[in-house]
Amino acid sequence: MTQHSQETVIGQVTSVFGVKGWLKVYSYTDPREGILNYRHWTLVLDGKRIPAKLEDGRRQGQGIVIKLKGVDDRDQARAYGGAEIRVATEALPELPEGEFYWHQLEGLEVVTVEGENLGKVHHLMETGSNDVLVVRAATGSVDQRERLIPYLPDQVVKEVDLQSSRMVVDWDPEF
Numbered sequence: 001m002t003q004h005s006q007e008t009v010i011g012q013v014t015s016v017f018g019v020k021g022w023l024k025v026y027s028y029t030d031p032r033e034g035i036l037n038y039r040h041w042t043l044v045l046d047g048k049r050i051p052a053k054l055e056d057g058r059r060q061g062q063g064i065v066i067k068l069k070g071v072d073d074r075d076q077a078r079a080y081g082g083a084e085i086r087v088a089t090e091a092l093p094e095l096p097e098g099e100f101y102w103h104q105l106e107g108l109e110v111v112t113v114e115g116e117n118l119g120k121v122h123h124l125m126e127t128g129s130n131d132v133l134v135v136r137a138a139t140g141s142v143d144q145r146e147r148l149i150p151y152l153p154d155q156v157v158k159e160v161d162l163q164s165s166r167m168v169v170d171w172d173p174e175f
Contacts (some may be wrong), residue, residue, distance in 0.1 A: 001110060006089035008103050011035050013083040017060070023080060025064050028102075033059055036066070037094060038091060043083040057095060068139070098113040098153065102131075109166040110135045110149070116173050119142045122149065133157075135165075142173050 011027040013099045027035035036057040043050040057066035071077050092101065102124045110133070119141040125132045131151040137144040149171055150156050160167040 006160055007086040008089045008092060008101065009084050010038065010084050011064075011085040013043065013080045013085065014063075014083055016074050017065045019069075019074045021073050021077045022065050022067050023077050023083065025066055025073075026059070027064050027088075032064055035064060035085070038087045040087065040091075041068075042086045043080060044086060045080065045083040050080075053079075067152045093156065100162075104162060105133070105151075105160070105167070107164075107165065108160070111136070111166060112173060113168055114171050118147055118149075118169070118173060119166065145175065147171075 011025050012028055014024045014026050016022070017024045025035065027033070029035045029037075036054070041052045041054060043052050047103045055067045055069040055071040057064060068077075068080070071080070089103075095101065105121050106123055108121045110121060112118065117140050118134045118140040122134045122136040125134060125148075133147075133149045133151050135147045137148055139144070145153075149169060156169055156171060158168060158170055161167070
């Protein structure tokens with residue numbers, strides 16, 4: 001078993017585009033075109049890891065279309081539909097103080113300013129106006145509920161401590 005460096009999912013291949021091997025991708029980066037800044041991808045499809053090199057890409061309407069090196073026709077491209085796009089985490093740029101990647105927030109223990117444990121961040125959702133933390137019950141949490149908590153630094157999210165894997169929120173457990 002080879003040891004893989006940390007990887008971060010930055011998007012997903014959705015479908016073929018045209019007849020020359022181009023693919024449509026759904027980008028998780030902000031802005032969406034940010035996915036084009038990474039040339040070396042690992043595609044994960046049905047448990048298989050496929051190294052891929054981005055040859056070209058551009059914005060197309062609301063989405064992004066890309067061309068992978070060595071994928072030159074529609075039939076070859078079709079084989080990559082649904083693949084998760086990953087890059088080495090160390091390839092991601094350093095964020096300014098107080099900003100975090102979603103993958104850094106997932107798994108953090110969430111406690112209220114009063115010290116009540118609400119569970120752990122399971123994942124985040126993009127809602128348009130702001131991102132939302134999906135917090136699921138964990139060992140020691142006040143109840144078994146899943147909570148949707150707006151990710152609003154300073155207003156709701158008072159502290160994120162990656163070292164101790166916890167986040168402090170100003171949130172009423174009744175919600």
